Amino acid sequence: MTDTQYGKKIWMDGKFIPWEECKIHVMSHVIHYGTSVFEGIRCYKGKDNSYVFRLKDHVKRLLNSAKIYRMDPKYTQEELEKIILDTIRENEMKDCYIRPIIFRGFGDLGVNPQENPINCACAVWGWGSYLGKDAMENGIDVCTSTWRRMAPNTMPTLAKAGSNYMNSQLIKMEALLNGYTEGIALDTNGHISEGSGENIFLVINNSLYTPPSHSSILPGITRHSVIVLAREKGYKVKQQIIPRESVYIADEVFFTGTAAEISVIRSVDRIPIGSGKRGPITKELQKTFFDILECREPDKHGWMTPVY
Ligand SMILES: Cc1ncc(COP(=O)(O)O)c(C=O)c1O
16 A cells, blocks of 8 residues: 555544544454444545545445444434544545444444444545556556355445455455456356455446446445446446456456546456557546546536535
8 A cells, every 4th residue: 555644633433533542442343243334435636625526425325334234323414424524624634535434342242233332433544546556547457366255145245344345355465465456356156246445347349347236246436427427428338247258358447446446457367458558448437537526527416525
């Protein structure tokens, strides 16, 4: 991880605490059983202000993740949106990554989480390009992971839960140890699912394809944004089951995610994708996406929330 610049204060349970002093008890339920749900959000610096990208949608997904796990954070959608904006302001950040998290603290050490308090925190930090500087233009080399995403009815993938990231960590570590930047996981049927922290798109004959929500993906907010923008540009976008081998013969392949933004995949399992360079449709979508994020185009979708 490069270019990380931590904020000065973290908001936790109603107050701001210096970054170094923001601590929880070692016997907290979350430490032993992974009892957390969280979000990853980005704030971008525009000409005259900073803007949070799709704040409402991220907070909605956070509350949905909490609901799936029967966690009531006692904060409303509007209150959580304000906490996030206040945290950016308190840290005087211009552009940053934002991490709100709801977790179970210390109360009872049984597996049943319901006797444990629910805590809520929000931190911000400056984060450069997640998959490395080359990811946007030259592209990254990825592999197909030997690890599968969770089977339906095991761990719910629609919830952005901390525990799901144990699976992501296996995918990521295997990829890095074998000399790749990221891994693509298949679902339990052997179809393409997603990266350890990104959704995936294929471009084939000028149409876009991405796995559907029943392929064990986290339905990404960047994924949704790309679907909207690509359709507006006149491209067909299909959310459908994708056989593993179709990535090898696609014209272009890219990852989407809040951290990864739109990252080019130049090879999968050492097979070059298309020309082995960033393709024209990926480039066009990156431009359209960043023109909105960096306020060069009007925000006609209402995706940008001003911070200051
Ligand atoms: C497993 C996984 N899939 C997909 C995504 C992309 O989601 P989003 O675009 O909402 O960041 C993420 C990012 O957090 C992720 O962790």
